[in-house]
Amino acid sequence: MKNKKLSTESYKGVRDFYPEDMAIQSYIFDTWSDTAESFGFQRYDASILEPAELYKSKGSENEEIINEQSYTFTDRGDREVTLRPEMTPTVARMIAGRHRELHFPIRWYSIPNLFRYERPQRGRLREHWQLNCDIFGTTDYIADVEIIALSYHTLLNLGATPEMFEIRINDRSLMERTYHALGIKKAETINQITKLNDRRRKISDKEYRTALSKIVNDEVLAEEIIMILDQTDEQSDVVLGLQELGITNVVFDKSLARGFDYYTGTIFEFFDTNKENPRALLGGGRYDNLTAMFGGEPIVGVGFGMGDVSTRNFLETHNLIPESIRSNSTDLAIVPTDQTLNLEAEKLASEFRKQKIKTITSIGTKKLGKKISDLAQSGTTFVIIVGTDEIESKKYTLKNLQKNSEKTGKLRQLISEIKNHRK
RNA sequence: GCGGCUAUCGUAUAACGGCUAUUACUCCAGUUUGUGGCACUGGUAAUCUGGGUUCGAUUCCCAGUAGUCGCCCCA
Numbered sequence: 001m002k003n004k005k006l007s008t009e010s011y012k013g014v015r016d017f018y019p020e021d022m023a024i025q026s027y028i029f030d031t032w033s034d035t036a037e038s039f040g041f042q043r044y045d046a047s048i049l050e051p052a053e054l055y056k057s058k059g060s061e062n063e064e065i066i067n068e069q070s071y072t073f074t075d076r077g078d079r080e081v082t083l084r085p086e087m088t089p090t091v092a093r094m095i096a097g098r099h100r101e102l103h104f105p106i107r108w109y110s111i112p113n114l115f116r117y118e119r120p121q122r123g124r125l126r127e128h129w130q131l132n133c134d135i136f137g138t139t140d141y142i143a144d145v146e147i148i149a150l151s152y153h154t155l156l157n158l159g160a161t162p163e164m165f166e167i168r169i170n171d172r173s174l175m176e177r178t179y180h181a182l183g184i185k186k187a188e189t190i191n192q193i194t195k196l197n198d199r200r201r202k203i204s205d206k207e208y209r210t211a212l213s214k215i216v217n218d219e220v221l222a223e224e225i226i227m228i229l230d231q232t233d234e235q236s237d238v239v240l241g242l243q244e245l246g247i248t249n250v251v252f253d254k255s256l257a258r259g260f261d262y263y264t265g266t267i268f269e270f271f272d273t274n275k276e277n278p279r280a281l282l283g284g285g286r287y288d289n290l291t292a293m294f295g296g297e298p299i300v301g302v303g304f305g306m307g308d309v310s311t312r313n314f315l316e317t318h319n320l321i322p323e324s325i326r327s328n329s330t331d332l333a334i335v336p337t338d339q340t341l342n343l344e345a346e347k348l349a350s351e352f353r354k355q356k357i358k359t360i361t362s363i364g365t366k367k368l369g370k371k372i373s374d375l376a377q378s379g380t381t382f383v384i385i386v387g388t389d390e391i392e393s394k395k396y397t398l399k400n401l402q403k404n405s406e407k408t409g410k411l412r413q414l415i416s417e418i419k420n421h422r423k
Numbered sequence: 424g425c426g427g428c429u430a431u432c433g434u435a436u437a438a439c440g441g442c443u444a445u446u447a448c449u450c451c452a453g454u455u456u457g458u459g460g461c462a463c464u465g466g467u468a469a470u471c472u473g474g475g476u477u478c479g480a481u482u483c484c485c486a487g488u489a490g491u492c493g494c495c496c497c498a
Binding site for chain 2: 085
């Protein structure tokens with residue numbers, strides 16, 4: 001055996017969730033699922049392991065992504081396995097598997113952990129969690145409105161106000177018609193323009209114009225495209241629908257691209273309006289045949305995804321993490337005066353636990369004063385000291401560490417005292 | 424895959440190339456043997472790894488490793 005010490009660091013690009021981190025994570029997840037369920041969405045999940053073909057069949061463009069940016073390995077049975085990098089193929093597989101028995105439209109959500117093998121940087125890790133919400137089986141634009149409204153309320157329920165973010169909307173089919181009308185017909189060229197538009201806010205105006213002229217091979221045409229892209233007064237049913245619902249921090253942005261190739265209609269992103277952190281908070285859109293690779297009838301849908309890393313980042317920069325989630329939820333601690341009474345403390349604790357009172361025992365070797373000091377610091381509300389006197393008399397003193405008050409009585413009286421306090 | 428920046432006790436930090444490597448918080452023990460937060464006293468604990476320059480390196484140079492930020496990519 002080598003004597004080299006193991007590192008206490010977590011694996012590259014993944015996070016440990018110590019209790020204080022887990023409190024934040026749980027708060028985010030709970031808010032996500034409460035909001036999705038308030039819209040009638042049902043939760044689903046699947047394994048993190050998927051056959052590698054699921055991602056390969058999406059098209060040759062994705063090959064690089066699968067080969068170089070995913071965790072893919074061969075199992076002991078010579079199967080190629082991938083740690084899911086996104087949820088959409090999985091949910092498409094599940095929907096396609098049961099499409100004859102599901103009553104459309106259906107609303108599903110999930111909070112999967114997703115993996116990608118790449119160099120970690122700000123806001124991008126190797127494992128992250130993502131809220132995924134989709135409505136399948138309707139082409140009605142109201143579904144698009146509802147999905148965006150759900151995204152919007154998810155942020156509001158996390159404490160955001162509409163001024164903190166901006167909703168940018170575009171439509172892939174509209175853009176396609178626009179380019180066709182300008183005489184740009186080649187899908188490859190349109191794709192290049194879309195990719196360039198995605199980078200428009202990252203590069204200078206001059207760089208953008210030069211690159212665009214190069215793609216369309218025509219400076220006049222490039223200027224014409226830019227003029228059309230910059231028109232923000234597009235009358236969109238989705239935008240108008242959102243306004244009817246009171247959601248007004250919306251702009252129609254023809255430069256909006258989104259990386260995913262499978263979007264076919266409405267696409268949208270929510271941007272943090274904080275100038276120090278101009279990032280996309282979430283994004284989504286409409287797709288018209290996600291289940292094509294499984295055969296059968298096409299299934300349409302609209303959905304969005306929202307990551308835990310960018311969400312937490314957003315909450316931190318806007319100072320939106322509630323103080324209350326950090327507090328210790330333990331109600332009571334039983335503190336034996338001596339180590340030999342530890343088992344007695346455990347027995348007494350079990351009586352309180354039967355009454356759904358969250359009870360810990362303080363069974364360390366520290367001195368009594370130190371134990372109480374530690375409990376007070378950790379935020380425990382009540383303590384009961386048990387020594388031989390208490391065990392014999394079956395009368396205990398309940399001490400409230402927050403109010404510094406005491407009450408002596410039998411088990412039943414103290415249970416109701418604690419329960420009253422919680423109300 | 425490419426580039427910038429960084430690396431000292433658990434955390435955060437200090438140290439013209441030269442004493443036993445500083446300070447704060449945390450942790451442990453005590454002042455206080457069955458009753459908390461304060462105060463005081465004491466204690467544990469660190470120069471990422473490997474080379475080089477030098478009488479001497481935490482400090483300068485090179486490589487590696489790790490972290491971080493950006494590029495590429497972004498499902």
